[in-house]
Amino acid sequence: MYSEKVMDHFSKPRNVGEIKDADGVGTVGNPVCGDLMTMYIKVKDNKLVDVKFKTFGCGAAIATSSMTTELAIGKTIEEALKISRAEVAENLGGLPPIKMHCSNLAADALHEAIKDYQKKQKAKP
Amino acid sequence: MDNGAGMPLDSRVFEAMKQYFMDDYGNPSSSHSFGNAAKSAIETAREKVAQLISAEKPQEIIFTSGGTESNNLAIKGVAYRNRAKGNHIITTAIEHMSVINICKYLQKEGFEVTYVPVDKQGVVDLKKLKAAINEKTILISVMYANGEIGTIQPINEIGQLAKENNVLFHVDAVAAAGKVPINVQEQNIDLLSVSSNDMYGPKGVGALYIKKGTKIVPIIQGGGQESGLRSGTENIPGIVGMGKAAELAQSEMESESKRLIGLRDNLIKGVLDKIPYSFLNGHPTARLPNNANLRFSYIEGESLILGLDMYGIQVSSGSACTSKTLQPSHVLMAIGLPHEQAHGSLVFTLGKQTTQEDVDYVLELLPDVVKRLRALSPLTPKELLR
Ligand code: FES
Numbered sequence: 001m002y003s004e005k006v007m008d009h010f011s012k013p014r015n016v017g018e019i020k021d022a023d024g025v026g027t028v029g030n031p032v033c034g035d036l037m038t039m040y041i042k043v044k045d046n047k048l049v050d051v052k053f054k055t056f057g058c059g060a061a062i063a064t065s066s067m068t069t070e071l072a073i074g075k076t077i078e079e080a081l082k083i084s085r086a087e088v089a090e091n092l093g094g095l096p097p098i099k100m101h102c103s104n105l106a107a108d109a110l111h112e113a114i115k116d117y118q119k120k121q122k123a124k125p
Numbered sequence: 126m127d128n129g130a131g132m133p134l135d136s137r138v139f140e141a142m143k144q145y146f147m148d149d150y151g152n153p154s155s156s157h158s159f160g161n162a163a164k165s166a167i168e169t170a171r172e173k174v175a176q177l178i179s180a181e182k183p184q185e186i187i188f189t190s191g192g193t194e195s196n197n198l199a200i201k202g203v204a205y206r207n208r209a210k211g212n213h214i215i216t217t218a219i220e221h222m223s224v225i226n227i228c229k230y231l232q233k234e235g236f237e238v239t240y241v242p243v244d245k246q247g248v249v250d251l252k253k254l255k256a257a258i259n260e261k262t263i264l265i266s267v268m269y270a271n272g273e274i275g276t277i278q279p280i281n282e283i284g285q286l287a288k289e290n291n292v293l294f295h296v297d298a299v300a301a302a303g304k305v306p307i308n309v310q311e312q313n314i315d316l317l318s319v320s321s322n323d324m325y326g327p328k329g330v331g332a333l334y335i336k337k338g339t340k341i342v343p344i345i346q347g348g349g350q351e352s353g354l355r356s357g358t359e360n361i362p363g364i365v366g367m368g369k370a371a372e373l374a375q376s377e378m379e380s381e382s383k384r385l386i387g388l389r390d391n392l393i394k395g396v397l398d399k400i401p402y403s404f405l406n407g408h409p410t411a412r413l414p415n416n417a418n419l420r421f422s423y424i425e426g427e428s429l430i431l432g433l434d435m436y437g438i439q440v441s442s443g444s445a446c447t448s449k450t451l452q453p454s455h456v457l458m459a460i461g462l463p464h465e466q467a468h469g470s471l472v473f474t475l476g477k478q479t480t481q482e483d484v485d486y487v488l489e490l491l492p493d494v495v496k497r498l499r500a501l502s503p504l505t506p507k508e509l510l511r
Contacts, residue, residue, distance in 0.1 A: 010431060035468075054503035059431040061425075
């Protein structure tokens with residue numbers, strides 16, 4: 001059912017975990033099937049120097065989380081905000097149609113984390 | 126260990142079927158003509174199925190295309206026939222989707238349906254069932270056992286209740302037939318659905334037991350085969366295969382169910398012992414010999430399936446993420462599991478080929494797969510990861 005790429009990221013997910021002193025944290029729940037994902041980001045000079053995730057969900061949700069962190073690390077904030085679900089799915093060699101909604105989750109969580117970072121920046125004196 | 130969606134064909138069943146795929150039905154020395162040979166093969170199969178469920182007469186068995194058609198024939202057949210008498214049907218919240226969808230369809234046609242709840246272990250609430258019976262009630266339809274959580278229902282009590290209240294009793298025995306003893310006469314069952322595929326017979330064949338004297342209307346009109354209740358040319362090799370499967374299931378039931386219960390309980394105990402925050406779904410003892418449904422907090426079933434599949438272990442799950450509708454299994458909802466608990470449910474369906482080595486293999490690998498996925502989950506408490 002899944003591509004080799006998906007299975008690779010599912011069985012060896014990259015960047016799993018939490019970042020203790022994260023600059024931004026984003027959590028999103030999947031309204032479709034009820035899953036949960038959290039992304040942590042570390043920012044330096046407007047670049048994402050580290051991204052980590054935790055996911056409660058299906059194989060596709062885990063693989064898309066992992067792929068999203070890989071795509072995000074090293075990107076500027078502006079570039080990272082442009083990472084789309086379609087791009088995540090494409091980099092995984094496609095997802096079954098019924099699993100497309102899972103790829104939303106990862107990109108959304110990343111964007112939430114960035115928004116959280118931006119809010120904190122503004123709040124700074 | 127995923128025999129839930131259908132068992133592989135037993136080679137002895139295939140042997141029995143083989144000659145009936147040919148035009149002249151084999152046996153050249155037979156004095157029967159072509160038509161008679163076919164007829165007698167069907168009647169032999171009918172006897173075997175009747176024996177499996179202790180029906181009084183083989184004529185009480187009608188062959189169909191499978192469990193779904195049998196359920197349709199039973200429920201719609203009774204409902205349409207008894208419209209003048211009443212329009213109320215009682216069933217349960219954990220029936221197979223075929224029964225639930227037939228009932229929903231009948232509701233659109235003006236029938237009233239009561240879906241009786243079940244308790245945490247999946248056992249139907251007898252008090253509520255009794256209270257639901259009214260003068261308009263024409264049918265009670267309850268499954269013998271649930272193929273997902275394994276729970277076996279108190280069929281004797283429900284049969285008694287139906288009899289006392291003069292209401293017809295249909296039992297969907299697709300998951301139970303051939304695995305646990307069924308006696309339609311003693312258990313006061315009026316109609317009973319069986320599927321061939323769930324007892325190592327061929328796919329596309331099933332049967333409905335209709336107690337002598339029980340009047341239903343056919344749902345397929347045609348040439349009047351199967352006493353007019355199921356028109357259409359008989360699927361002769363399929364029916365022969367189902368007969369053979371029924372015969373084998375009956376003769377091997379005692380030893381095989383004992384063996385499976387041993388394996389099942391080793392698996393359940395092993396998992397509960399080795400994996401913290403793991404739980405059994407369904408009833409601990411009133412359960413199908415071949416079913417173990419376990420759930421693991423903080424993780425999701427589809428990822429568990431994938432994780433085990435990498436080691437060649439096949440299982441299924443009632444998680445929302447595995448279903449076409451992205452809804453969790455209605456059975457897990459009915460036993461009161463919160464959404465995230467339903468997520469982590471895993472169904473092991475053991476079969477003839479399952480051995481203690483297989484169980485040991487699962488017990489060796491599953492704890493690591495669970496641990497790995499828990500390490501990924503934002504819901505897992507920190508202390509569990511140490
Ligand atoms: S997370 Fe539920 S289907 Fe992917």
